[in-house]
Amino acid sequence: MTHHPWRFLRGLPHVTLEWVRMHGRVGETNGVDLIRIHPDQLQVERRVTLTHETVHLERGHTTGCAPAVESEVREEASRRLIELPALLDALAWTEDWDEAADELWVTVDVLRDRIDTLSEVERAALVRRARELDEATH
Incomplete structure (x- = not known):
């Protein structure tokens, strides 16, 4: 949601x-x-x-x-604003950061915060999605 x-x-x-x-x-x-x-x-x-x-x-x-606390707040805000399925869809659609941020209705900084703080499970889902797209185009 x-x-x-x-x-x-x-x-x-x-x-x-x-x-x-x-x-x-x-x-x-x-x-x-x-x-x-x-x-x-x-x-x-x-x-x-x-x-x-x-x-x-x-x-x-x-x-x-403190910077560490501010980083935690940025991470939480990015998680609220960008759900994983939406992130996967946006990154499947474009490799351009500005376009992806626009699609997700966030700033590029928030998109970067979200990607930089992906969990291992989320990162694996992103890699899996990229492989699926690569296989579908080749």
Whole structure:
């Protein structure tokens, strides 16, 4: 099932969303009941930012996070936004990162995060799918 960050946010009635121009940031949360998103983003970027900030909020992150924690949040956000079957389909369709990200309705950075953090089982599924496609074309 595809993750719908706006629908997910509606399920958090205690959380306020504010549109705020922030210098050098696209989003932030107080980790309790507030998410701020920079309004000058493309729709896909707002979708990604909202998902990222809701992960921080769920984990109660109230201030800047260590790089390792930020990596965990990026991984979780990428998993929510890109399910394995959709990833396999997109990568079967194109080898172009921009096209694949567009097809998956994410940014290239989120696509890279998802691919970089594939589990062994997921990576095996990707290799298997690539072999099947290769065999079908030869």
